[in-house]
Amino acid sequence: MAMVSPRRLVQNHPDRESDAPSESIEVRFLRPGDVEALITLEQTKWDQDQAADRAELAARIQAYPRLSIGAFETGGAALASLFMKPITTAELGSAATWADCARVETPHPETTGSLFGISLSSVDADAVTAIFEFFWPHALKHGWRDIYLGSPMPGLRAWRRTNHDIPADTYMREKRHGLPRDPQLRYYHNKGFKDIVACKPGYFPHAASLDYGALLRGHIPLSSGAPLWRLVPLPWLKQVRRLLFRLV
Secondary structure, eight states: OOSSOOOHHHOOSSSSSSSSOOTOOOEEEEOOGGGGHHHHHHHHHSTTTTTTOOHHHHHHHOOOTTTTEEEEOOTTTEEEEEEEEOOOOHHHHHSHHHHHHHHOOOOOOOOOOEEEEEEEESSSSHHHHHHHHHHHHHHHHHTOOOOEEEEEOOTEEEEEEETTTOHHHHHOOETTTTESHHHHHHHHHHTTTTEEEETTTTTTTOOOTOOOEEEEEEEEGGGGGHHHTTTSOHHHHTTHHHHHHTTT
């Protein structure tokens, strides 16, 4: 995903989380008319200086209409949103900050199978699961292979107090019981972002992370068969979307 903005994306581990999302959650590609509901989500979740504004949200939807996804409850309130954009490995390697990767641009002319997660915001963990279940069939049909995201490491500051001279990269890669030590990296690991690619200093303002960011990559399940999936009808792929989610 993403490199995902820590300011807009840090998950607070919602209380309600289950293996399968509620059938009452509607997931779909976002439209310009959704901006007001998305603003309410941003303002509910984040402080004023952290939330995306109307112009930013509208620009993302306009530039990437099939990479902007929302989950809504029955009454229309937004429960979660995911914004992505195409990106190349060269762009990822040259980017010094999250903003370098997240900048909204016209569709990139160079062919790429990779996406960058601009942001993922939610107030409901089931809604996040529902968004990824929705997207995987579309990703296979299009030929997307992986998603990158930038994650904060909120446990880094406390760890550094007793590990003054040890590089942040060491903390980023440290594991407990086979899972990342850092709670945010562990959250994303459980969502399928299991490859830790790089440790980026000064990546974004985040005090608990000492402004470091971890570049993560998640492989889209079964994407190695991309040429085949283009021939498979999308309705069939949708029938196995929950299986795809469990394969991440």
